[in-house]
Amino acid sequence: MVRTTLFTLSVFxxxxxxxxxxxxxxxxxxxxxxxxxxxxxxxxLTVTEVIKYRFEGRPLTDVFRKISQSEVGGIAFLQAxxxxxxxPRIVKAGQKAPRWQSFTDQxxxxxxxxxxxxxxxxxxxxxxxxxxxxxxxxxxxxDLKLPTQTRIxxxxxxxxxxxxxxxxxxxxxxxxxxxxxxxxxxxxxxxKEGRWGVSNYILAMKNVATDLTPHDRRVLEVVFNPNENxxxxxxxGIRLVSEERYINDPLDQELxxxxxxxxxxxxxxxxxxxxxxxxxxxxxxxxxxxxxxxGLILMSHPVLAQGTAVLAGxxxxxxxxxxxxxxYGSTFSPLTPTGEEQRNRWQGFAEYLKQVSKGKEEVICxxxxxxxxxxxxxxxxxxxxxKAFQKHGDMPMPFWFQTIAESDFSSIxxxxxxxxxxxxxxxxxxxxxxxxxxxxxxxx
Numbered sequence: 001m002v003r004t005t006l007f008t009l010s011v012f013x014x015x016x017x018x019x020x021x022x023x024x025x026x027x028x029x030x031x032x033x034x035x036x037x038x039x040x041x042x043x044x045l046t047v048t049e050v051i052k053y054r055f056e057g058r059p060l061t062d063v064f065r066k067i068s069q070s071e072v073g074g075i076a077f078l079q080a081x082x083x084x085x086x087x088p089r090i091v092k093a094g095q096k097a098p099r100w101q102s103f104t105d106q107x108x109x110x111x112x113x114x115x116x117x118x119x120x121x122x123x124x125x126x127x128x129x130x131x132x133x134x135x136x137x138x139x140x141x142x143d144l145k146l147p148t149q150t151r152i153x154x155x156x157x158x159x160x161x162x163x164x165x166x167x168x169x170x171x172x173x174x175x176x177x178x179x180x181x182x183x184x185x186x187x188x189x190x191x192k193e194g195r196w197g198v199s200n201y202i203l204a205m206k207n208v209a210t211d212l213t214p215h216d217r218r219v220l221e222v223v224f225n226p227n228e229n230x231x232x233x234x235x236x237g238i239r240l241v242s243e244e245r246y247i248n249d250p251l252d253q254e255l256x257x258x259x260x261x262x263x264x265x266x267x268x269x270x271x272x273x274x275x276x277x278x279x280x281x282x283x284x285x286x287x288x289x290x291x292x293x294x295g296l297i298l299m300s301h302p303v304l305a306q307g308t309a310v311l312a313g314x315x316x317x318x319x320x321x322x323x324x325x326x327x328y329g330s331t332f333s334p335l336t337p338t339g340e341e342q343r344n345r346w347q348g349f350a351e352y353l354k355q356v357s358k359g360k361e362e363v364i365c366x367x368x369x370x371x372x373x374x375x376x377x378x379x380x381x382x383x384x385x386x387k388a389f390q391k392h393g394d395m396p397m398p399f400w401f402q403t404i405a406e407s408d409f410s411s412i413x414x415x416x417x418x419x420x421x422x423x424x425x426x427x428x429x430x431x432x433x434x435x436x437x438x439x440x441x442x443x444x
Contacts, residue, residue, distance in 0.1 A: 114309040122313030129321040156345040161378035176378025182400040201233040214250035237422030260339030272329030279322030286315030357384035386416040
């Protein structure tokens with residue numbers, strides 16, 4: 001969804017640079033303007049102007065040099081020449097400006113009128129839409145009296161890592177399930193030496209357990225193809241991301257079953273995101289059509305051009321309002337008050353993991369690396385968590401990880417990085433927007 005929003009915004013901004021040339025008048029302009037003054041012995045002043053004109057656009061045959069009579073005491077002689085050839089004297093006092101000059105003035109005036117009409121329409125739409133959006137936001141606001149978030153050094157409940165990530169709104173939290181299954185002895189990770197001395201990591205099925213949750217079963221089903229007992233870790237990412245909705249559905253259902261998700265608020269959130277995306281697309285279309293049509297009929301139908309300018313202004317304002325709605329929808333929490341309390345507790349634990357990863361919190365014991373690794377991965381902290389413990393040295397190796405060299409803790413760090421990178425790259429390539437978009441991002 002973020003990539004789509006950025007692309008749409010880029011197209012809209014780019015139109016400002018591509019469309020305005022329609023309104024640009026094509027007329028001669030001076031590249032150089034030199035003036036020389038020569039005082040004659042009889043007291044007269046001879047003024048010579050050398051102007052270098054450039055003609056662009058439609059064919060033009062003359063230029064117009066306007067001299068205001070109020071700025072001079074009188075002109076006794078006037079002469080014009082080009083490239084040394086003197087032109088006959090045809091300019092007379094009170095003569096009207098040439099046709100091209102009148103056309104340019106009229107077009108500039110028409111552009112001003114169309115712009116003013118479009119700006120008024122856009123501003124009115126923006127004000128009215130802003131008031132409606134403000135009213136909608138206030139009507140959906142909640143006065144939640146949540147306890148102050150405190151940092152806790154242990155999981156507040158026995159939720160699965162993937163469910164915790166889903167509850168706190170972390171994308172790709174299903175990756176934590178891989179390390180959770182490894183801890184439970186169901187799968188294992190093997191390091192094998194590849195080409196150029198680079199290690200490859202293999203995910204292998206070890207035992208088929210019976211106490212699997214629906215989410216666990218779907219993860220194993222997606223990771224391992226039929227009659228397949230092991231898979232390269234680089235392929236795991238694309239398989240998981242391509243079936244993200246299928247994998248996360250049991251987690252979403254469990255959140256609903258626990259009473260932590262308000263289905264009505266979830267429906268509102270989905271509608272806001274959908275309306276925001278459709279509004280952005282429609283606004284770009286209205287803006288482009290309005291600007292292009294206004295430019296085409298500006299001189300032939302000036303009154304109608306003002307009407308099409310209204311479309312451009314309305315489209316511009318709608319685009320701004322749609323982005324505002326999309327941002328609000330993305331931060332609109334579908335959680336119930338109870339769900340918000342649970343999320344608040346787990347964010348306290350996530351803060352502890354983050355501080356340990358930064359070296360700002362003391363490590364209780366080396367064993368917590370393996371114990372909390374699935375949670376750290378599910379909360380998007382897996383790489384920093386592994387690197388933090390690598391600095392301690394003499395770390396015990398997890399039983400589910402087979403290295404090439406004995407007690408090589410750097411291998412498990414590399415495996416965590418490889419798993420995280422595989423999922424992140426797959427997400428970028430596929431560009432899938434999660435339906436729930438992070439089940440809870442902020443409080444509505």
